[in-house]
Amino acid sequence: MKNAAHPFAHLGRLVPQGLILATVVVSLVGWIGAVSEALPPAFEGILDWSSGFATVFLGIFIEAVPFLLLGTLASGLVEVFFDSEALARMLPGRGLSGALTGGLLGLFFPVCECGVVPLARRLVRKGLPRSAAVAFLLAAPVINPIVIASTLTAFGPGWLFWGRLALTLAIAVLTGWLFSKQDPSEPFIKMLPVVLDPPNTLIDHQGAASGLGGKTQRMLVIAAGEFFEMGRFLVMGAFLAALMQSLVPQPALLAIGRGPFLSVAVMSLLAVMLSVCSTVDAFIALAFSGVFTTGSILAFLVYGPMVDIKSVLMLLRVFPRRTVAYLVALPFVVVLLVCVAWNFVWPW
């Protein structure tokens, strides 16, 4: 029997189509502006807006591409060079120990929020328990050598530095542990797209993917597939983030978020909206440090790397919606509670 169509299924098709159409319109308007000498003043305003939007969109994309590429290459590396059985012996157990190990796995795989999604999926397919995978997903964008160094440079070895690491790890481990309680029969990740299925990434029909050269080539082919699959959501995320940045007045947003509670909510929202890479977000948070409560800065530093517009779109590609809802909501609740409490305990 054919399943009944989901009542909102058409929205899933309409939203991407609408975004594509909007992008085409923006491109055309920008192009007209670039080739036209004299335009009516009203039209020039639209051109300025579309040009500014396009610059922000490309800024996010160009900045994120190297990190996404790194994650997809790591994914290809795991698929081709890591033997499942050998990996299974090294992988952590389930439950709390698995979550803790997953939370620290970023120290060996320094990926940001773009690269972590394809890598986590590949590790799950190699046998990584869901508790470890969730903890890895949430923690790796912060608990990795690059981000630790950049946070240390920005804030020094103070409370915010240690607070960021500790709270990120705590949330990641807690969420990972909660996922270990999930019914094992419940699907954890979606089926791998057919083009990424290992047999379809063979170099040729003779199975030439042997030897270092062949394996490397196969790794690159897998990376290409992952790059396109996740890159699509990076483009959508960059588009939405640029749109929000071009339309939502930040002074108004920041003006309403001054108190110990609202400041945390606003800075978490801002982190999601800005969608900047976790490798440098500490320097951006630093610019807000004199204006906003310390708890809200901590929220920006912890929640932003876990959840932003582009990473949520990528997560939706890999995990069922319910799982993504938990991955977004659970960290937010904990961040809100801890950071608001932080504001009351250390109100400066």
Add this chain to the structure above:
Amino acid sequence: MTLRAYRTFQTLLLGSLGLFLLFKVYDGDVLLYINRRFIFLTLLAALGLMSIAQALLRAHPGENPGREAFSTHSHNGEPGDDDTKSWSATLWWMALPLAIGLLIPARPPGSAAAAIRGIAVGSGFTGRGGRQAALSKGVPAAQRSVLDWVNVFAETTDPATLTGQSVDITGFVYREPDHSDGRFIVARFMITCCVADAQAIGLEVHSPDGITPPVDSWVRVKGQVEMFPGEPFVRPVVEADEVMIIPEPQQPYLYP
């Protein structure tokens, strides 16, 4: 769409994206999108994309790798309609940055973006601090950028010591709705990571003859610092001796 066609388009797009990034680095336009410290990463990404394109090119199966070439590992051996539609959508999406990058010339944000993002003027800037402010203080007054000045204003404990110091700054013209003739802000965007995190900072300028340059025009202003009473801080203002309209610099951002 067959796997072969999908791989062919992937190869073309990867190669084109790699070349696009290389070209942006070569002509300097990449600096309008990202902080210069990421240029090296962009170059690596460009080379990586082209290497992957080359690997894909070599990986093309010699035989017809249409639907029959799919493994039986998933989807019952064939890509369904959903798969092929998804491939088309993916290709369209991945082509968009290229299309936008080629069609729309990069333009750094100006006063409209400053109004949306907010602008920190004079001592209203309270970020960075510490080492950054110390570095800015070490720069001779006449060589300080807008960023150096706002750092110095934000950190100084005795604003009176800054009164009368020479100023020589460049930036674009930004105006608040309540600015009278001859009052404007010389603004710059500073970026940490990419243009998405651009923050506008500026110094208020009083023009000697009451003439205000057009909004968004680039100017070089020479003058002296004066302090005006304000809440909660004193308000530093540049009393201009000279305001010159200049071409937009190739690198319009400042880096903290």
